[in-house]
Amino acid sequence: MNSDLNGGKSPRACMVSFYYAPEYSGSAIQAGNLCRHLNRMGVETIVVTAMLSSRLPEEAIDGIKVFRLKVLKSGDFQIPSFWLALCWFLIRKRKEFDVIHAHGTLQHGPVGIIGRLLGKPTFLKVAMANSDIAFHRHGRIWGRVNKFFFLRFDRYIATSEQIRREYLSKGLPPEVIVRIPNGVDTDRFRPCGSSKEKEDLKKSFGFPAGPLIMFCGVIIPRKNVELIVRVFCQIHKDHPTTHLALVGPWPKEDETNPGGYMGNLHRLLREAGLQDHVTFTGYRDCVDLYLRAADVFFFPSKQEGMPNVLLEAMSCGLPCIVSRISGTEDLIDDGVNGMLLDPESVEEFAGALRAILGDPGLRHQLGNNARTSIMEQFALSRTAGRITSLYLHSLSGESPSERT
Structure with missing residues (x-):
């Protein structure tokens, strides 16, 4: 990791995940695992998520500061209520992070626009193939809204080849797409010794x-x-x-x-x-x-x-x-x-x-x-290293090529 790309400083990342522990979601689990490994590599991370249970509005989980935003309990306006709270949070906390990394598409729409207003590079990782950016399935109005937001991010992380192809099918140029697979903690998840x-x-x-x-x-x-x-x-x-x-x-x-x-x-x-x-x-x-x-x-x-x-x-x-x-x-x-x-x-x-x-x-x-x-x-250490490199190259203005 070459932190000289960021003036000798390690990047600080704001992870946006509508679901986060203890809420059960594969994307949330991967976000939590990534945060822990990034922290070990010197990348300071914070998480902003929706308050979907009675947990505290601010707490530390595994050494990671987690902020929970109040949202409407259910219905068609739950996600828009998160959008509003998220925009205000990112503006208020803008001095506490250098990049914004959204885990999933639909719930995190305005991140790309807010990032541009704040001068912060934004990254989107689609969680589900043939779903998150299948805008024709979202309804006529919401499909257009979600596609508009989707196209406003700076970089797009493809965890699989199919997701990379979906990005291209939505009109994204290849140079803003980076293939970085999910990773796993190989020390925790290991074979039996006997x-x-x-x-x-x-x-x-x-x-x-x-x-x-x-x-x-x-x-x-x-x-x-x-x-x-x-x-x-x-x-x-x-x-x-x-x-x-x-x-x-x-x-x-x-x-x-x-x-x-x-x-x-x-x-x-x-x-x-x-x-x-x-x-x-x-x-x-x-x-x-x-x-x-x-x-x-x-x-x-x-x-x-x-x-x-x-x-x-x-x-x-x-x-x-x-x-x-x-x-x-x-x-x-x-x-x-x-x-x-x-x-x-x-x-x-x-x-x-x-x-x-x-x-x-x-x-x-x-x-x-x-x-x-x-x-x-x-290995998750490899994935975290590539994510860190992607952050640094984006902050320096370099292209996020396959070097990540």
Whole structure:
């Protein structure tokens, strides 16, 4: 990192994320991880977010100063109310940061314009492919408003090849787009040191000793959890010692709606007589320990940006069977460090899972290669270094070329 580009000073970054801890969001998790690593590298960061719960308006989380802005509780005007509060915050706090980095598009619209007024470089990272900047889906008026705001940022971070192509399709010139993937903390997310460590972790979480298949994430239709359950019901008769762990929260409304998504999953398991072979853990902070306890990672999501949890599973040395979508294609070399499959095909996933469960050598090979891929290309320290370089080159007026 060459801080001479900024007069010998490290840059100070204001991270804008509508959702932030304890609110659960993949983009918010990645923002928090990035902030912690930037701080270690000498880049001072603050976070501004929406006050969506009863937490304090200002607090420190993991040494990072977090400001929460009051917004309308719900409805069509919640996001515009955040825009107004955000604009006033950025103006008031303008002397406390050098750059503004928005994590996600829709909730952070005016950042680009405010940055220009303040003379601060602005950066946008799209969180979800085929969604955040699919303006035709936002309605006639809001689509135009969101596109207007989107085009006012200085630099655009593409975490995946599909997102880079989406940027280009919206008319952005290639020189303002920088490919920087999400990163993962490879010290926290690491393989087990021994088979005994894995056995002890399984026991501590109440899992049986056999092969453990794991999914981590919010249990919603977009994550395609129903496919996981259907595949598990299909393969369990051939692999009766396997157990499935679904690690993550689910919408509160599903808890009281037997006809909802969760209710349907439980119905499928009851009909197959497999309720005792599947664990719904709910939200867990220690995802690293759960992943370390697993033997196979199962991720058939239908839509992502670059999924944090896949980075984490690969970093833990797990063989991963995942859907062929944006982000996963940038991480998985099919048959080398994981398997890429059709997110609509129960049969493809069932075949892949049978192959991995039936061949310990294949499990070991895919898992080792996954860990190697992460260490070489997707370590969070590497991502944080490239982000820091991007900030510095922007502050110096240089082009954010692939040198970042």
